[in-house]
Amino acid sequence: MSTRILDGEAFASQIHRETASRVVALSKRGITPRLVFIRVGEDPASRAYVSRKETRAKEVGLTSETIVLPETITLAQLLAQIDALNADPKVHGILIQSPLPSALPNEQVYARVSPAKDVDGFHPVNFGKLLLGDPTGFLPCTPAGIMEILRLGKIPTRGKHAVVVGRGQIVGRPLAVLLARKSTHADCTVTLAHSSTPNLPSITRQADILIGALGRPLFLTQEHVQPGATVIDVGVNRIPDTSSPRGYRLVGDVDFASVQPVAGAITPNPGGVGPMTIALLLSNTLRAAEDTVS
């Protein structure tokens, strides 16, 4: 059996092309979608993430800007900055790069972004619309990106059993809801498993579609996988690596070398879910701009 590699970079490029052409169409109506990043402090990983997203944004024709604020900013100052962006009709999307300093009440900050500009999909109103099945909200980018991998990869989903391992608020829980939706590209029976699930392999081996989103390096191995299953690796874990100048390397939740021989299809990592997250961020931003004229 040969295993299909679900190439996230290629799928992301498809989405970027679609986004770019709709940006051109919208520009003819006098609107250029604008995405503003807020980064607090100088965490090197955050700098790199924002910089990568900005580069992609420019490639698809969005305008963007990064507002860098000092680690010492007060809550009132940060909220005032968000309010100003909420009120600015030239700004369509606002992304507050996590992590925020722990001294700030993170939930309150994220919830301050207008739901109509919350292109990250993290506002309670957008989470609520996801759970309610209301399509007017913005979906969180990583779960939405995984649904796009399945759609563009032509992985059958209707009536299939999807097992999501990990119940985090950013991926596992919302993804479980999306996979179960009554929709052509969803309609799965969904099991949400996690750190308290006993005998995990007996659950995961039922999966036609297995999602690793628990944040444990290389945790899912061949014993967890039904032969022929589609395996999606969401994990981004640091493990020590003295041979790297950074002192660590990034690995997923899926032990690719172990799983690949039995999987029917599998995402590489990196190059799987990560690029899709950015693609969905930019298409959300485009839609936020389109919504202002429709």
Place this chain on the structure above:
Amino acid sequence: MSTRILDGEAFASQIHRETASRVVALSKRGITPRLVFIRVGEDPASRAYVSRKETRAKEVGLTSETIVLPETITLAQLLAQIDALNADPKVHGILIQSPLPSALPNEQVYARVSPAKDVDGFHPVNFGKLLLGDPTGFLPCTPAGIMEILRLGKIPTRGKHAVVVGRGQIVGRPLAVLLARKSTHADCTVTLAHSSTPNLPSITRQADILIGALGRPLFLTQEHVQPGATVIDVGVNRIPDTSSPRGYRLVGDVDFASVQPVAGAITPNPGGVGPMTIALLLSNTLRAAEDTVS
């Protein structure tokens, strides 16, 4: 094996007593929780539901009022009515009895209720907080009532496998999220199954806790149940009954006579989930009033 009957009336009485004593405590601070029902039109079932809830509200010491509006009310008039209640500091909870006339945009009406007075837990912000795990929201009453049945019935949940049959927005989907939460009285592995699930018995027979919430009369039978499982019946279905003056009778999703001999514990229906829904509505209203002084 003797089957435990999970007596929803008895559990609801426990919650009502707790609510009543906290209402007394709050009254000493000069606040009497007030719940306002809005009923549009004269649907007999709606009249009966609202009347039953009002009776219970008075029993626990809440004040309540039902505003009856004509079927022909315009959207603008209805929204103005809701806005007035949102602005009234003497009103702590607002419940819009469904169904609303189909001519009205139902989602828009429900979303007009202030999230802080949405004691039904149907506002997108409260659904979002549920999915995010933010405890400041109001939980929808039926799923929250089911969690209370499990807690008060001392049904072990941690590490157990719960199977929810039915993915409706009011019960199935939010309940699946609640059952999976990392919490002493949850922490289940959760499977959400539905009308597109093939070979349903092979899924439901894995359940330590099986929830029928699909809206099909007497659908779940002995073949769906693992011996010893806890079975919760959420269904309220009308089936024709010429011997009844109404011409129908109400039955659940669970065929009690078939399932009871194998179940370890089971809710009766009526007298299981229904009373708990009202109990949670009233405790939500109490909390809405408490929140105004804390």
